[in-house]
Amino acid sequence: MYIMKYLKPYKWQAISGFIFKLIEAFLELCIPMAVALIIDNGVAVHNTNYITKMAFVIFGLSTVGYASSLVCQYFASLTSQGVGTLMRKDMYRAINRYDYQDLDIIGTPSLITRITNDINQIQLAVAMVIRLCSRSPFLIIGSLIMSFVINWQVALIFVIVAPLIAFSIYFVMSHTAPMYSHIQHILDNVSLITRENLSGVRVIRAFNQQDNEQKRFESTTTKQKEEQIIAGNLSAVLNPATTIIVNFGIIAILYISGFKINAGSMTQGEVISLINYMNQILLSMYVFANVIVILNKASASYKRCADVLSQKPDIVQGINEAPSDYQNLITYDHVSFSYYSGNALTDVSFNILPGQTIGIIGGTGSGKTTLINLIPRFYDVTEGEIRIKDLPIKSYKFKDLRNMIGIVPQQATLFGGTIRENMQWGHPHATDEEIYEALELSQSKEFVDKMTEGLDTYIEQGGKNVSGGQRQRLTIARALVKKPEILILDDSASALDFATDAKLRKALSTLNMTVIIVSQRVSALMHADSIVVLSHGEVVGQGTHDMLMNTCDVYQEIVMSQMEGGQSNEE
Ligand SMILES: Nc1ncnc2c1ncn2[C@@H]1O[C@H](COP(=O)(O)OP(=O)(O)OP(=O)(O)O)[C@@H](O)[C@H]1O
Incomplete structure (x- = not known):
């Protein structure tokens, strides 16, 4: 009682x-x-x-x-x-x-x-x-x-x-x-x-x-x-x-x-x-x-x-801290996942090496967001295993696991408070210099500088007083301030114009980080070291853009549909 x-x-x-x-x-x-x-x-x-x-x-x-x-x-x-x-x-x-x-x-x-x-x-x-x-x-x-x-x-x-x-x-x-x-x-x-x-x-x-x-x-x-x-x-x-x-x-x-x-x-x-x-x-x-x-x-x-x-959580943390010596950064090993309403991923296996940029592409509902939500253990795999730094993610303490990851979700959410306070979410002691560096990388500095109160500008709850694109850039900056080893961008540039999106990707490529870019736009990930193509929760192709153009029908279809729409190769 x-x-x-x-x-x-x-x-x-x-x-x-x-x-x-x-x-x-x-x-x-x-x-x-x-x-x-x-x-x-x-x-x-x-x-x-x-x-x-x-x-x-x-x-x-x-x-x-x-x-x-x-x-x-x-x-x-x-x-x-x-x-x-x-x-x-x-x-x-x-x-x-x-x-x-x-x-x-x-x-x-x-x-x-x-x-x-x-x-x-x-x-x-x-x-x-x-x-x-x-x-x-x-x-x-x-x-x-x-x-x-x-x-x-x-x-x-x-x-x-x-x-x-x-x-x-x-x-x-x-x-x-x-x-x-x-x-x-x-x-x-x-x-x-x-x-x-x-x-x-x-x-x-x-x-x-x-x-x-x-x-x-x-x-x-x-x-x-x-x-x-x-x-x-x-x-x-x-x-x-x-x-x-x-x-x-x-x-x-x-x-x-x-x-x-x-x-x-x-x-x-x-x-x-x-x-x-x-x-x-x-x-x-x-x-x-x-x-x-x-x-x-x-x-x-x-x-x-x-x-x-x-209601007790089923997902419980482990005891390990991140090892300093490892070969693979992230490994999906025969991973399957089902929501209570049905299967979302089936037998997914691939490997990500430190410093790589990985693209995840696929149609609507193909399982892209689900795939990356498994890394910080928002959900636990139903079958198989995900490893980070060669250790199962289930063996990490939540804090250590999530400290390695900077995630920019599809839905850009900011909280009531100043820009500075929002930026300090992942790194409470970040200096203004570090914040400006992240703003610069995320292509936000220009519009923040135009705001009369700069970093002290008050963001309304949910970020209602900034535009959709500005909100996305600020959420990217927030993840960058944390200086994570793994940066995950889940369709985070969808509200950006192509030029800004290109500048953002260029800036990110200068960082010493492993970046996972989830996108429906080929242009957003065609330069990635490796692209994973998902269809109905299954990996139907993996490799560089050129390799996939020769080997993966689904990827070719996506590229063709976007070329017809005039969205590809806009850089
Ligand atoms: N919270 C949830 N509960 C139940 N089913 C879900 C949930 N989130 C996603 N799904 C289902 O899982 C499948 C994969 O969804 P997911 O969001 O991973 O796709 P996606 O490729 O990221 O789609 P989009 O490009 O539209 O964001 C879909 O069939 C979807 O309906």
């Missing part, structure tokens, strides 16, 4: 909250008794001194009750917020250790919902349990006991009325609870659609899809509205139903008490306090039923959060 782990540091706050709530409930139980005394010993005999004195007593009881309630509220907030924060931190940590495969399966929107909405639901439940779980049963049982103390015969009415109220609340709740949980599900969908729409707003407008998206949104919210109305109508039955039961109970109390007052075995004040206790039972049952609804919702949220926490 994860919840116990998070509650443990707040054990005393939770217990204190419980105790203060019980004090408040106890004082609340005393008030109808005090009112009865005022009626019998003050109002009935015109004793104003007694009434004044008891008014102070009631004021005192209410004030202490109110103060206890505030203290309880304080401890409940402290505990619920503390539990939520600890849980959120652990979830964040767990998600950061996730394998890519797990991220793919659970999905980012769902993880965001779990770490925000679901934790909020759990926090609310923790606060409610502290504040109301003790109070309501205490008041229900206390009111029953008090009524028996006042007059056991009249109190038998409570024994009939209380279960009837409980049954009607249960009946309505058991029908509405599944509806509300379905409504919650629809609301989740509404938030998913909203998130998708907001993040893709430009694409939606570019494709004139506003009306369709509006309809999709409206149909979901209409469904939510309709279900909400049905559930609301059913809930609305509850109030009059329970009020009728309570009113019958009150009539029965008045009827029987009338005889008893006439017979002198009961006072008017006692009748009033019995009616008050009857109302208190009703209110407490309402509150308790609502706490149960909140607990129900929270238990579903808790399960979703516990799933996140219990």
